[in-house]
Amino acid sequence: MSKVRVLAGTRKGAFILTADGKRDNWNVSGPFFAGWEVYHMKGSPVNPDRIYVSQTSGWFGQIIQRSDDGGRTWHAPGGGQQKSPQGWPMGESNRFVYDSAAAPLTTHQWYDGTQHPWEFKRVWHLEPSLTDAEAVYAGVEDAAIFHSKDGAHSWQELPGLRGHGTGPKWQPGAGGMCLHTIVLDPDDPQRIYIAISAAGAFRSDDGGKSWKPINKGLRSQFLPDQDAEIGHCVHHIAMSPRKPGVLFMQKHWDVMRSDDAGDNWREVSGNLPTDFGFAIDVHAHEPETIYVAPIKSDSEHYPLDGKLQVWRSKTGGNEWEAMTKGLPQANCYVNVLRDAMCVDQLDDCGIYFGTTGGQVYCSPDAGNTWKPIVRDLPAVLSVEVQTLP
Amino acid sequence: MPHHLRTLAQVSGEVRLAVEDPVTLTRVLNALEARYPVLRGAIRDHDTLKRRPFLRFFVCAEDWSHLSPETPLPEAILSGREPLMIVGAIAGG
Numbered sequence: 001m002s003k004v005r006v007l008a009g010t011r012k013g014a015f016i017l018t019a020d021g022k023r024d025n026w027n028v029s030g031p032f033f034a035g036w037e038v039y040h041m042k043g044s045p046v047n048p049d050r051i052y053v054s055q056t057s058g059w060f061g062q063i064i065q066r067s068d069d070g071g072r073t074w075h076a077p078g079g080g081q082q083k084s085p086q087g088w089p090m091g092e093s094n095r096f097v098y099d100s101a102a103a104p105l106t107t108h109q110w111y112d113g114t115q116h117p118w119e120f121k122r123v124w125h126l127e128p129s130l131t132d133a134e135a136v137y138a139g140v141e142d143a144a145i146f147h148s149k150d151g152a153h154s155w156q157e158l159p160g161l162r163g164h165g166t167g168p169k170w171q172p173g174a175g176g177m178c179l180h181t182i183v184l185d186p187d188d189p190q191r192i193y194i195a196i197s198a199a200g201a202f203r204s205d206d207g208g209k210s211w212k213p214i215n216k217g218l219r220s221q222f223l224p225d226q227d228a229e230i231g232h233c234v235h236h237i238a239m240s241p242r243k244p245g246v247l248f249m250q251k252h253w254d255v256m257r258s259d260d261a262g263d264n265w266r267e268v269s270g271n272l273p274t275d276f277g278f279a280i281d282v283h284a285h286e287p288e289t290i291y292v293a294p295i296k297s298d299s300e301h302y303p304l305d306g307k308l309q310v311w312r313s314k315t316g317g318n319e320w321e322a323m324t325k326g327l328p329q330a331n332c333y334v335n336v337l338r339d340a341m342c343v344d345q346l347d348d349c350g351i352y353f354g355t356t357g358g359q360v361y362c363s364p365d366a367g368n369t370w371k372p373i374v375r376d377l378p379a380v381l382s383v384e385v386q387t388l389p
Numbered sequence: 390m391p392h393h394l395r396t397l398a399q400v401s402g403e404v405r406l407a408v409e410d411p412v413t414l415t416r417v418l419n420a421l422e423a424r425y426p427v428l429r430g431a432i433r434d435h436d437t438l439k440r441r442p443f444l445r446f447f448v449c450a451e452d453w454s455h456l457s458p459e460t461p462l463p464e465a466i467l468s469g470r471e472p473l474m475i476v477g478a479i480a481g482g
Contacts, residue, residue, distance in 0.1 A: 035392075035393060036393065057393065058443060059391070059393070059441065059443040059444065059477050059478070060391075060393055060394060060397075060431040060432075060441065060444075061430050061431050061441060062430065063397065063427070063431070076397070076427045078426070079397075079426055079427030079429075094427075094429065094430045094431070094435075095429070095430060095435045097435065097436060
């Protein structure tokens, strides 16, 4: 019988939640990396026992952890004793250095409109390769994309993105100027999508060497030019592997859809009670069924009227229905962050999301009913699920 | 070292290091990172070697965080009578 393994990153460590295919009785292990912020953890689709973790701290900086046995043991790759070619000990796993030779370090726009130097802060998102368990991408703050080909021992920037030339117009969102979304196209290994708050979405068609902004159709009222090519606060992008050209986006405000790999976007917020939010995902087997967790507003990061709701559209947007059975419908004032929603691959497609109140919810029936797996974790930053044989 | 650095390095208490003369903060940190490479970047920047802002260095109850890291350390540290302390700043309420 199939199993699922849920990887939850929180403000104070990582947790692993496992269950069989019924997704009813759960085993919870953790905290791993206790006391550290775990922004994201994700398993390799090639080797599910290979899990990469972004462990970070304002005091001690960035650590990358890795498990090769499904989360039973962990190590910081490259963090052990090694010798450099010169014979000196070295450690490389946590070294994220912008490639200033290939793309000179510029400045970006600060909150007050002045220019501010580019500085590495943390890894927001790890995206393992679809074809090679040793290869993984990292989206970082200040915004850039890095790549490791050796299982996270060493990291190299893909400098074409930061060197795109529009960097001085990029600006931080409330959470910082982060590259938070990386989507790999299963049909085209050269095609990568990324999103930055607040610069917008970009696409590479050559494996990350060069990038183009894909923000046509986005409108942002906070921008002097609402239709600007750069500067939109994209919160998350989701894609069905069954229909890679179709993208769904939760923007700061507005839920958007593209049918041409991001070249053009149109709004599909439809009857949503509010189209602000962070998380969005697509059903594993129905590429026109999508899920969002509406949040009241950019000033009030909690559900409308204290009612926690996931909204589902079976029509690829515009027509939405509230999925609330089993979710608190009074006095609930949590947030659902951008990387905190995911779907499993089982036939009836489980949907998962975590909250800043420390709950992780599971719907084993595509959103119809919900149950909390855990209620009292630290604030949940990210949720990923692995479907295992 | 703070709890989280001890966890990373997988040590439980004080760390004793052999450091060549003249013994300075830079040389002690070089030796510490050589023995525990996972600490590279966690105390000071990988490349600039600048101290991370929320960490402080205390030598014989004095804050050395803002002194030149090339300043020779006192005999009490060299002999092991006093520890060189790496301390996490109290921040966050």
